[in-house]
Amino acid sequence: MPHATALHFAPPRLSLRFLAVWRRNFLVWKKLALPSIVGNLADPVIYMLGLGYGLGLLVPEVEGVSYIAFLAGGTLAYSTMNAATFEALYSGFSRMHVQKTWEAIMNAPIALDDIVAAELVWAASKSCLAGVAILAVIAAFGFTASPLALAAIPVVFLTGLCFAALGLIMTALAPSYDFFMYYFTLFITPMTLLSGVFFPQGQLPDSVQLIASALPLSHAVSLIRPLLLGQVPAQIGLHLGVLALITVLAFWLALGLTRRRLLK
Amino acid sequence: MPLEISGLVKRFGTGPDAREVVRGLDLKLERGECFALLGPNGAGKTTTLRCALGLAEASVGSIRLCGLPVPAQAREARARVGVVPQTDSLDPDFTCAENLVVFAGYFGIPERDIRPRVPELLAFAGLEGKENARIQSLSGGMKRRLTLARALVNKPELLILDEPTTGLDPQARHLIWERLRRLTAEGTTILLTTHFMDEAERLAHRLAILDTGRILAQGSPREVIAAHIEPQVVEVFGDWTGEGAASGAAAWAARHAEALSRRCEISGETAFCYTDDAAPLLAHLAHQPGLRTLHRPANLEDVFLKLTGRELRD
Ligand SMILES: Nc1ncnc2c1ncn2[C@@H]1O[C@H](COP(=O)(O)OP(=O)(O)OP(=O)(O)O)[C@@H](O)[C@H]1O
Ligand SMILES: [Mg+2]
Numbered sequence: 269m270p271h272a273t274a275l276h277f278a279p280p281r282l283s284l285r286f287l288a289v290w291r292r293n294f295l296v297w298k299k300l301a302l303p304s305i306v307g308n309l310a311d312p313v314i315y316m317l318g319l320g321y322g323l324g325l326l327v328p329e330v331e332g333v334s335y336i337a338f339l340a341g342g343t344l345a346y347s348t349m350n351a352a353t354f355e356a357l358y359s360g361f362s363r364m365h366v367q368k369t370w371e372a373i374m375n376a377p378i379a380l381d382d383i384v385a386a387e388l389v390w391a392a393s394k395s396c397l398a399g400v401a402i403l404a405v406i407a408a409f410g411f412t413a414s415p416l417a418l419a420a421i422p423v424v425f426l427t428g429l430c431f432a433a434l435g436l437i438m439t440a441l442a443p444s445y446d447f448f449m450y451y452f453t454l455f456i457t458p459m460t461l462l463s464g465v466f467f468p469q470g471q472l473p474d475s476v477q478l479i480a481s482a483l484p485l486s487h488a489v490s491l492i493r494p495l496l497l498g499q500v501p502a503q504i505g506l507h508l509g510v511l512a513l514i515t516v517l518a519f520w521l522a523l524g525l526t527r528r529r530l531l532k
Numbered sequence: 533m534p535l536e537i538s539g540l541v542k543r544f545g546t547g548p549d550a551r552e553v554v555r556g557l558d559l560k561l562e563r564g565e566c567f568a569l570l571g572p573n574g575a576g577k578t579t580t581l582r583c584a585l586g587l588a589e590a591s592v593g594s595i596r597l598c599g600l601p602v603p604a605q606a607r608e609a610r611a612r613v614g615v616v617p618q619t620d621s622l623d624p625d626f627t628c629a630e631n632l633v634v635f636a637g638y639f640g641i642p643e644r645d646i647r648p649r650v651p652e653l654l655a656f657a658g659l660e661g662k663e664n665a666r667i668q669s670l671s672g673g674m675k676r677r678l679t680l681a682r683a684l685v686n687k688p689e690l691l692i693l694d695e696p697t698t699g700l701d702p703q704a705r706h707l708i709w710e711r712l713r714r715l716t717a718e719g720t721t722i723l724l725t726t727h728f729m730d731e732a733e734r735l736a737h738r739l740a741i742l743d744t745g746r747i748l749a750q751g752s753p754r755e756v757i758a759a760h761i762e763p764q765v766v767e768v769f770g771d772w773t774g775e776g777a778a779s780g781a782a783a784w785a786a787r788h789a790e791a792l793s794r795r796c797e798i799s800g801e802t803a804f805c806y807t808d809d810a811a812p813l814l815a816h817l818a819h820q821p822g823l824r825t826l827h828r829p830a831n832l833e834d835v836f837l838k839l840t841g842r843e844l845r846d
């Protein structure tokens with residue numbers, strides 16, 4: 269029915285009511301805040317230190333800085349991506365499908381649009397909270413010393429929004445948790461390797477470079493790494509613009525798919 | 533009017549796969565009444581409620597909830613409605629009290645206003661002192677009662693309950709019935725669905741029997757019984773050993789039921805004879821060796837089975 273489809277994909281109708289739903293997720297997180305942060309922190313920090321010191325012996329300098337300082341910015345970017353993605357996929361799916369939390373909320377005067385918006389902002393918030401913790405570790409180890417690093421925090425939040433929006437598309441389509449494996453294997457993992465997290469994109473073959481530089485994580489890395497190194501990123505507008513545009517379009521699509529799934 | 537549904541049609545799917553699940557349903561709730569929607573599995577009860585709340589889009593028809601048009605202003609209307617959904621959707625990450633406080637937050641009720649009401653709401657649901665209990669530690673009946681308390685955080689004018697007592701023990705059912713009566717006495721309008729005829733007969737001022745998306749009968753329990761079924765029922769069962777036959781009630785019914793009752797239905801080993809005057813039938817049965825009988829007035833379940841048939845659904 270083209271009529272119903274048009275309605276499902278109508279523009280989002282946003283309101284501040286999303287805050288009540290955001291707060292619900294925040295209150296749950298607060299109960300287990302420490303383990304949650306440590307969980308989001310441990311993996312990237314271990315990789316950063318392990319690869320940074322290990323490979324750092326073989327690779328004395330990358331783009332004029334120590335390998336571990338190079339790796340720090342990439343680590344912050346990809347761990348933000350992972351945290352936002354996990355929250356939007358696994359936690360979002362359990363609230364939507366398993367626990368029926370969204371259904372319960374929709375019986376109150378809150379629209380599905382507000383709920384999906386809340387999930388988007390919440391996943392970004394949670395990834396940002398983890399990001400700040402990682403940034404603190406990076407600063408504590410002395411891999412960044414510039415006050416510009418603080419400017420990475422809003423970029424981390426935007427990165428979180430972008431990957432939360434992409435993740436919510438998958439959540440809207442998923443029949444079960446197993447589905448998310450494909451998303452990680454086919455999208456997230458290759459992107460992590462191609463986006464200049466572990467090595468400069470200049471090392472990639474030319475044809476791959478073109479695609480790789482268009483990936484959302486590449487834009488995040490292009491912003492976050494220079495900021496941690498105390499430099500103003502090149503082409504700030506372009507990178508911010510792409511992340512923002514992907515966020516808007518992906519959220520719109522995710523919302524349309526979610527409406528189609530739940531408002532039958 | 534708390535709820536007004538006219539000409540509701542709801543289809544799922546499109547093209548050749550389309551299924552019409554609600555097929556032209558009209559429903560008007562009066563303020564302060566308790567209305568029960570009865571129907572076999574798959575009749576369309578939950579779908580009707582979802583449409584009424586603006587959570588599913590009607591294919592055809594118009595709906596007004598608390599005077600507001602649905603779906604256009606469904607969200608505003610829901611602010612004045614409480615809902616107990618068919619499946620529990622309590623928040624497992626929160627305690628009982630937190631469930632109420634957080635849910636009130638969805639209505640824009642600040643914590644300082646709801647906190648003082650929590651003990652009263654829990655007491656209403658027979659959950660005194662359970663403020664800090666985790667949801668996983670509650671029994672099914674406790675969860676259902678907490679869901680009822682949750683539906684009351686916004687002091688609703690209309691309370692919609694989808695099978696509120698399914699799966700509950702008699703104690704819990706009686707508590708819920710008593711609370712629902714108290715709410716209607718205080719002026720709350722109630723719309724509930726149920727599979728229990730006794731529940732509808734006890735609670736509902738009016739009821740509708742729904743099957744395959746259509747209302748088959750509507751009115752007060754007495755009216756529905758009077759309009760749709762003979763007033764007396766004689767259930768006949770046991771081993772019939774009269775007239776040289778050695779078989780069950782069905783064999784007896786095949787020979788005699790038609791002459792002695794208006795209508796007779798066989799279900800398993802029992803013959804249900806419906807009649808305006810049971811005296812001749814009972815007199816006959818007194819001389820039939822082996823058969824046992826139960827004579828009773830017709831009830832809602834008889835109407836339900838007559839209208840919706842005795843075959844299994846789903
Ligand atoms: N989202 C859906 N998509 C397709 N079919 C659906 C959907 N929801 C319900 N149905 C179908 O609509 C019919 C009516 O379902 P509904 O849940 O309204 O019945 P019900 O009267 O509440 O039954 P029960 O007593 O079992 O709860 C069923 O046949 C069901 O399979
Ligand atoms: Mg149902």
